Amino acid sequence: MKTFKKVALPYFIWAALFIVVSLLMVVYYGFSGEGGLTLDNFARFFAGSTLKTLARSLRIAFITTVFCLLLGYPLAYIISRLMVGYRNLAIILIMVPMWMNFLLRTYAWVTILSKNGIINVVLRSLGFEGLDLLYREGAVILGMVYNFLPFMVLPIYTVLEKMDQSLLEAAADLGCNRFKSFTKVIFPLSLPGVASGISMVFIPAISTFEITTLLGGNKTNLIGNVIEQQFTITGDWNYGSAISIVLMVFLLLSLFFTGREEEATSMRVEEVVGE
Amino acid sequence: MSRFLKRLYLFLIYGFLYAPILVLIIFSFNEGRTRGSWDGFSLVWYRRLVRDREILSAVYHSLLVASISTIVSTIIGVLGAIGISPYRGKLKRAILGMNQIPVLNPDIVMAVGLMVFYRSLGLDFGLLSLILSHIAFTVPYVVLSVLPKLKQMPSSLPEAAMDLGATPAQTLWKVVIPYIKPGIISGALMAFTLSIDDFVISFFTTGSGVDTISTLVYSMARRGINPEINALSAIMFVVVLLLLVIMNLPKEKSAQEGR
Numbered sequence: 001m002k003t004f005k006k007v008a009l010p011y012f013i014w015a016a017l018f019i020v021v022s023l024l025m026v027v028y029y030g031f032s033g034e035g036g037l038t039l040d041n042f043a044r045f046f047a048g049s050t051l052k053t054l055a056r057s058l059r060i061a062f063i064t065t066v067f068c069l070l071l072g073y074p075l076a077y078i079i080s081r082l083m084v085g086y087r088n089l090a091i092i093l094i095m096v097p098m099w100m101n102f103l104l105r106t107y108a109w110v111t112i113l114s115k116n117g118i119i120n121v122v123l124r125s126l127g128f129e130g131l132d133l134l135y136r137e138g139a140v141i142l143g144m145v146y147n148f149l150p151f152m153v154l155p156i157y158t159v160l161e162k163m164d165q166s167l168l169e170a171a172a173d174l175g176c177n178r179f180k181s182f183t184k185v186i187f188p189l190s191l192p193g194v195a196s197g198i199s200m201v202f203i204p205a206i207s208t209f210e211i212t213t214l215l216g217g218n219k220t221n222l223i224g225n226v227i228e229q230q231f232t233i234t235g236d237w238n239y240g241s242a243i244s245i246v247l248m249v250f251l252l253l254s255l256f257f258t259g260r261e262e263e264a265t266s267m268r269v270e271e272v273v274g275e
Numbered sequence: 276m277s278r279f280l281k282r283l284y285l286f287l288i289y290g291f292l293y294a295p296i297l298v299l300i301i302f303s304f305n306e307g308r309t310r311g312s313w314d315g316f317s318l319v320w321y322r323r324l325v326r327d328r329e330i331l332s333a334v335y336h337s338l339l340v341a342s343i344s345t346i347v348s349t350i351i352g353v354l355g356a357i358g359i360s361p362y363r364g365k366l367k368r369a370i371l372g373m374n375q376i377p378v379l380n381p382d383i384v385m386a387v388g389l390m391v392f393y394r395s396l397g398l399d400f401g402l403l404s405l406i407l408s409h410i411a412f413t414v415p416y417v418v419l420s421v422l423p424k425l426k427q428m429p430s431s432l433p434e435a436a437m438d439l440g441a442t443p444a445q446t447l448w449k450v451v452i453p454y455i456k457p458g459i460i461s462g463a464l465m466a467f468t469l470s471i472d473d474f475v476i477s478f479f480t481t482g483s484g485v486d487t488i489s490t491l492v493y494s495m496a497r498r499g500i501n502p503e504i505n506a507l508s509a510i511m512f513v514v515v516l517l518l519l520v521i522m523n524l525p526k527e528k529s530a531q532e533g534r
Contacts, residue, residue: 002361004357004443007354010354014351015355018414019373025395026391075285101488105295107299111505112294149292244388251379
């Protein structure tokens, strides 16, 4: 196979330009300002309100991840215990919405939650007061859970489905009741799936700006919105790059320390291909 | 957990996943503009949709960009995977690590990087920058889906072909590529799906006048409610379902034949 090393040339050129050079450009922009190289952008970040926005993004991404885990784990578990035919159907039904444009699906929640939306119309026809649901933090979290729940379910399901059934039989033979065999056998063995699920929900949740804009109005600003505004409205590319660097370093470090990056990738690959 | 509770739970979650889609489809047939109330059945939004230049051009751009970027990134990615699979040790880990960066990095950081890169090149934002960006972010996924297939292939296979007189090009074309074909197909499929569903990268790297479905929906939704979007969603959902059925038909058949 050594003969074929040459054919990777276009790939290496692509990687050099679109991964290495473009990231280095972001780093260069982040460390430069009007008067050449500077740390001003980072000083501004750590002194100003953006740090608070980062904290809020962390909190919302964390809440989203917890909800996805609490809803997604039982779902994955129930599906993995179904009969094979139903199991495949259940998983396909989880993936079908993912193939439809996610902005369209997020946008549908506006129709459900808005002032004259379905929930309020139903409430009012029953004689209740209408609720102010849209353009709040809760709506943003709902939109994120809705969009990212499959990212949690699929890796956990993959692990549970592949689990050796004889382990459970062994646990039962050795005197475990169902609760104990879950806490002592099933759950610990499913942790790799849980870990990749967490990273696959957390990363998009902390960096999204489109869900915030659609469902949060302009009231709930997250770190993604701040980056977006620097590039599209304010035109302060240096500051926007600096925030991007902080976000990237933060996420890559957390992935590195949990040591899950390879698993997370392979899970994500499996998921998108739908195998 | 009892059987009933399990069923109820599945029912609730699927309800949560499908309710918005159902709402979009139902309201695409609504005569009025308001969201909450039903004013009667009508196909008016479908009629407007097929005459809406803006939406049609967005659909065209999405398909064009996805097709071109899938072809190019599949070629680059497959050749890349073949070329990097013989590497071993630290060098290989470094290459794979580099390949992971676009996969793990938040989309917005990759998008910002591309934006800054194009500006430094003096490249105008438009269809070309959009296609380049889509190639850029889909290549790693093609590599990742082809590499496992190459790992499975015994290295004696291409060696035998060359011992028997095949040129390297012939070996590649007649032995290696057919062997890794399933990986290539799933890689291409993934590139297409990611490209057509992408919003963040497109949003930052396209220029004025060049919208994809995602960027158009985003700007429409910000401007206010447009029921044509509902009609578009309903059509897309039906297309996705049809594709799913078509893709699953031959699979079932071959499984039956296998028995």
